[in-house]
Amino acid sequence: MENLFINIARTLSDWLLQLGLSHFWTDLVLLVVQWTAIILIITLNVIILVWLERKISGFIQQRLGPNRLGPFGCFQTIADTLKLLTKEDIIPSQTDKLIFKTAPMFFIIVSVLLYAVIPMGKDMVVVDLNVGLFYFISVGSLTTIAILMAGWSSNNKWSLLGAMRSVAQMISYEIPLAFSLLGVVMIAGSLNLSAIVAAQSNIWFIVLQPVAFVTYFIAATAELNRGPFDMPEAEQELTAGAYTEYTGMRWALFFLAEYTNLVAVSALAATLFFGGWQGPLLPSWMWIIIKTYLIMLVFMWMKWTFPRIRMDHLMSLSWKVLVPVSLINILVTGVGIEIFKGMGW
Amino acid sequence: MFGKGLLKGLGITAKHTFEREITQQYPEERPHLQDRFRGSLAYDYPKCIACGLCIKACPNNVLTLETYKDEGSRKKKVAYYAIDLQYCLFCNLCVEICPTATLYFTHEFELTSYDREGIKKEYHRPPELVPASKTAAGPAEEDKTPPGGETDDKKVRQMEAMKTALLKNPAKTLGKILPAEEDVAIMSSLMQEDDKILTKLAQLLVEDRDKAAKVATAWVKKGRSSGPPPGAVPPMADGTPRSAAGQSSAEETAPPAADSREAEGGVGLPAEDKAPLGDEADDKRVRQVEALKTALLNNPAKTLGKILPAEEDVVIMSGLMKADDKILAKLTQLLVEDRDKAAKVATAWVAREKKRNPGEGGPSS
Incomplete structure (x- = not known):
């Protein structure tokens, strides 16, 4: 069980080598297979997540949530997906067509790219970058450009307002996000995610870096544009924000990308603070799934508990609270590391 | 401060997550209504x-x-x-x-x-049954007083039973006093048209069967000889001779509810106590027409069955009525005024409709 996926990959590559392909081509085919698997998992995951989110929001509000289609309504999302796939694709006449069409694609591509560096089990990482965390943060911030593209090309004031909010939010929260992760990096001594996971074999970083985790969690919620920081698509103010003009599959792509981001950010939190794929008894890839889902449940729990924060409060929270706190955290971490080193640990 | 409120909120939602859902799956789950709930x-x-x-x-x-x-x-x-x-x-x-x-x-x-x-x-109350209060209204305890001030409870009850029997199964009951089947048919239609005839006949049957047979024969003879009655005549007021035979005149069928009261100097409908007789009659007729209309729409088979023998014709006619309001109005009026004429007209309409679309059973519109 532990090496299920690794064995599958090895069998595949052995078979390809036997067919007489060179190592370059074998690796290329394997990479394609890996990406296809990731995209499939993401898509299926989103179907589950949307159902889960609706169910949880229902339970929190003492409703039943979707329950008409299939047991506990679990086929509801599939039906919704089919509906979205078959919907008419409407592009408003005054839009910037090229950007309008590329924005959702860009968004989903950027979201999928995040999965390249996340270790999804023991020795299960698509690209084991030595600057993996740096890659994750920098690629993650590109999603904002997709939202800005969507908002700008829609030629609609609500869309543009939503996009501008998204950009402002990203600029504000990217800083505490990166700073909060610096503490972890300092302790682990590496930006490589596999190395960070390995550094947690004795103790999870949530114990060593609780302040960093809280800061990361808040900043990540803002980065994900999820409630209570869902200003860019605040329904009550901006209809659907940057996504207002999108219909059918294009809109579904945004939706897909948002949930993909949610999974990626949760998986990163699990990797950085909860020991990644490490865990007893169960295979490693199962552990990362369990941890990711638990963190996502907390994200959903928060979304359906807190009311949306005001834009100026959002800004002051970031600049006046999170940035100083994460800076102090770095200072304390650095001092602590030196003290422990001095004590001979 | 420091997120205490946030944690409290999270606690509340977490608590609610595991509480019982208050959603009611409405069509499947019926709501629990309080005793004092005011529905229809x-x-x-x-x-x-x-x-x-x-x-x-x-x-x-x-x-x-x-x-x-x-x-x-x-x-x-x-x-x-x-x-x-x-x-x-x-x-x-x-x-x-x-x-x-x-x-x-x-x-x-x-x-x-x-x-x-x-x-x-x-x-x-079905229009033809309006005066037959006791049978239709069920247990009307306060109505024990028999007509004419008599206090014979048993007789009254007997009479009621006889009335019901006459209405439900005229052939059997009338067969005892009228030998010819044709006569029975005429008599039963007379009864249904005029409640007074029904009452009288029931009374006679209870009291004296021979007399009843005689009277019935006389009515039938009169009903046959008079032929189609003279159409719309307002109901008779006071002074009309009220012999047993005379009661069968068809024009009295129009306002059956009222005329016996009128004969005694009373008024048919208490709501219009002071209204002059002529107006009252018109008013009554209008109301009767309305009631008949409703009856025609609600139960066409029963009402039309009286004037149209074939079931197929009844279906066609009811279709016509529903399609055209004018036909309905006309038919109702005719039925109130002159049943024979109504039957003729209805038959003619049905025939025309049949000719128009021979393939179907109902009207095209």
Whole structure:
């Protein structure tokens, strides 16, 4: 069980080598297979997540949530997906067509790219970058450009307002996000995610870096544009924000990308603070799934508990609270590391 | 400060997550209604004493009551009661004031319908049965007083039973006094048209069968000789000779509810006590036409069966009626005024319709 996926990959590559392909081509085919698997998992995951989110929001509000289609309504999302796939694709006449069409694609591509560096089990990482965390943060911030593209090309004031909010939010929260992760990096001594996971074999970083985790969690919620920081698509103010003009599959792509981001950010939190794929008894890839889902449940729990924060409060929270706190955290971490080193640990 | 409120909020939502859901799966799960829930207003016909208090109490004119005076007991009886729920504000005033608990709120709350008429609840006494209060109204305890001030309870009950028997199975009952089958048919139609004939015959049958046979034969003879009656004639007022045979004249079938009262100097419908006789007659006829119309629409088979022998024709005719309001109006008028003529006209219409679309059974429109 532990090496299920690794064995599958090895069998595949052995078979390809036997067919007489060179190592370059074998690796290329394997990479394609890996990406296809990731995209499939993401898509299926989103179907589950949307159902889960609706169910949880229902339970929190003492409703039943979707329950008409299939047991506990679990086929509801599939039906919704089919509906979205078959919907008419409407592009408003005054839009910037090229950007309008590329924005959702860009968004989903950027979201999928995040999965390249996340270790999804023991020795299960698509690209084991030595600057993996740096890659994750920098690629993650590109999603904002997709939202800005969507908002700008829609030629609609609500869309543009939503996009501008998204950009402002990203600029504000990217800083505490990166700073909060610096503490972890300092302790682990590496930006490589596999190395960070390995550094947690004795103790999870949530114990060593609780302040960093809280800061990361808040900043990540803002980065994900999820409630209570869902200003860019605040329904009550901006209809659907940057996504207002999108219909059918294009809109579904945004939706897909948002949930993909949610999974990626949760998986990163699990990797950085909860020991990644490490865990007893169960295979490693199962552990990362369990941890990711638990963190996502907390994200959903928060979304359906807190009311949306005001834009100026959002800004002051970031600049006046999170940035100083994460800076102090770095200072304390650095001092602590030196003290422990001095004590001979 | 420091997120205490946030944690409290998270605690509340976490608690709610594991509490019982309050959603009701409505069509499958029926709501639990309190005893005092005010659903649709209902009316218990037999209980009503036609006091009219509910009409006075209603702030929105939801309720309509039409009454007549019962022949025997001289009591007001309900001819027609309607609850137009679309105006009802469920204030409970009518229910509170009702002395016999005739009106009450049910727990029925699914009141939607496709048109305004659909939400209206109407309680008709079948027009041909209006004076036969006791049979139709069920256990009318207060009506024990027999006609003419007699106090023979048993006889009254016997008479009631006989009346019911006559209406339900005329062939059998009349067969005993009328030998010819044709005569039985004529007699039964006479009975159905005129309630007085029915009452008289029942009385005679109970008291003296031989006399009943004689009288019945005479009526039948008269009914046959008089042929199609002379059409629309307002009901006779006082002074008309009321021999047993004379009662069968067809024009009296028009307002059956009232004329016996008129003969005794009373008035048919207490609601119009002071109205001059002519107006009253017109008014009565209008109301009768309306009632008949409703009967035609609600139960075309029964009503049309009397004038159209073939079942197929009845179906065609009812289709025509529903399609064209004018036909309905005309037919109703004819039925009230002159049944034979109505039968002829209806047959002609049906024949025309059949010719127009020979393939189908019903009207094309």
